[in-house]
Structures are given as C-alpha cells and as structure tokens.
Amino acid sequence: MGGLLLRDQSFWLVCAAFYLVDNARLHAGRELVLAETISLKWMLLQPLPRYRLGGRAITLLPPWLPFLAAVRLDWLKDDPFSPLALARTKRLLLFYRGCLGPFRVLASFYFILLFVVGPIATYYAGLGYALIIAFPLHIAGLTVLIASLTIGRRAWRIRWLQLFGLVFECAVCPGYFVNICRKMSLGYVRVPGDAIGVAVDQNQGRTVHSIMMHEIDMLLDDLAEHDELRCSDHQPIATYRARLPETDVHA
Numbered sequence: 001m002g003g004l005l006l007r008d009q010s011f012w013l014v015c016a017a018f019y020l021v022d023n024a025r026l027h028a029g030r031e032l033v034l035a036e037t038i039s040l041k042w043m044l045l046q047p048l049p050r051y052r053l054g055g056r057a058i059t060l061l062p063p064w065l066p067f068l069a070a071v072r073l074d075w076l077k078d079d080p081f082s083p084l085a086l087a088r089t090k091r092l093l094l095f096y097r098g099c100l101g102p103f104r105v106l107a108s109f110y111f112i113l114l115f116v117v118g119p120i121a122t123y124y125a126g127l128g129y130a131l132i133i134a135f136p137l138h139i140a141g142l143t144v145l146i147a148s149l150t151i152g153r154r155a156w157r158i159r160w161l162q163l164f165g166l167v168f169e170c171a172v173c174p175g176y177f178v179n180i181c182r183k184m185s186l187g188y189v190r191v192p193g194d195a196i197g198v199a200v201d202q203n204q205g206r207t208v209h210s211i212m213m214h215e216i217d218m219l220l221d222d223l224a225e226h227d228e229l230r231c232s233d234h235q236p237i238a239t240y241r242a243r244l245p246e247t248d249v250h251a
Helices: 002-022 083-099 101-125 127-151 160-172 180-188 195-201 205-210 213-225 231-246
Strands: 024-027 031-036 042-045 056-060 070-074
Touching: 002 024, 002 101, 002 127, 024 031, 031 056, 031 195, 042 195, 070 083, 070 180, 070 195, 083 195, 101 127, 101 180, 127 160, 195 231, 213 231
Parallel strands: none
Antiparallel strands: 024 056, 031 042, 031 070
C-alpha cells in the first residue's frame, strides 16, 4: 500500500524536484541576487562560497513564497551609494513590481496546485483523478501566461522567440511554472544600481547583517580566487568599507 501511494505521488515529487533545481541560479561573479521579502524590501542573497559551476557563481533562491521576486544586479560599481542611481533603481523596481502582478498570481496558483491540491487529490482519489483536475487548470494557466506575456511584451523587452520558449518550458514542465515570477524578474528586469548599495539603502537589520564587511570579504576572496578582481575595484571597496560601519545593523 505504501509503495503504491509513493508511486502515485511520484509525479508531484518530480515537479517538486524540478522546482527546487530551478531555484539554483547561475550568474556572473560580479553580479549578486537580491530577493524580495514579504515586506517588499530587498534582501541580499549570498552565493555559495568558493564554488563555481562552469565559471559561474551559484545562488540558491528561497523555495517558499515563489510569488516574491528576485533580481540580479552588478556590484563593485564606481559609486555604489549614488543617490541619483539609487533613486532611478527604486523607480525601475517599482515599475517592474507593477508588471509582475499576473506572474505573482500564477506562481501562487501553481504552488498550491502542484504541492497542495495535487498530492491531496492523489492521496484520496488516485493520480488519474488528480490529473483530470490539474490538466484543465494547467491549460487555463498557460492561457493566462500567454496573454500576460503578449500584453506586457514591450515592457519586458522580450522577443517572440523568448516568449514562445518560456511558454513551452512551462507547458512541458509544470515544476518550472511555479517559478514564473522569478523567471521574469531575474531574466528581464534591468536596473542600473549597485546590489550592495541597494541592499544597504533598504535599511533592514537582516539585510545589513548579510552584507557586513566580513561577508563582503568572502565575496572579494572568491573574485580574487577566480581572477575577476580589477584594479578599478579599489574605489568601490573603499566606499563599502567607509559606509557600512555607519549603518545601524539593528534598524
């Protein structure tokens, strides 16, 4: 009986595995990932220290609340705390937040469908019945995705080929669909600010703790180990060191 139940739930387990794998994000060493919090602030995510895959850093996104966005920003910019750059970055992040509405709904919908409704329906009525429920909902979700991408294509600056590729990926692998909000924000949000400058500007205790100088030193050691530090980086590093001690970590 237990083996039968496990086999029935295997479809949902595979979806969960694809979703978790999709939360491991590769990016350049001179980029950092900021994750949105439930209070709509931006928290710096530390990449895996001293570990690269194909020369690219790996950052693990939080698996819960997939309707919260994540963005990639450069760091070690010439003037990381420039008020003008920070203000422009805030405006752009607010703009993209407005564009993310339908993708947040889809992410929440698929998280509940694949990891709550599907397994429960399978447990009580079997996998066949659960799939009969899930399939028309999946078609409806794809329809909403296509409409949202088509309407917002210019705002996201997404090409038709990219649009079709994203829809196909979500159609054949529902586990990836759960991450649609972060797929859009990580893949198509373009903002000019410095990642550490933006995180410090949020004035959040947890965020400030995450970018204390010893952790920044770990990131710098990682860059040095992979020969990615430049002579021009001395100025932004000095700016970080000068600014961070002035930040109230208990804010």
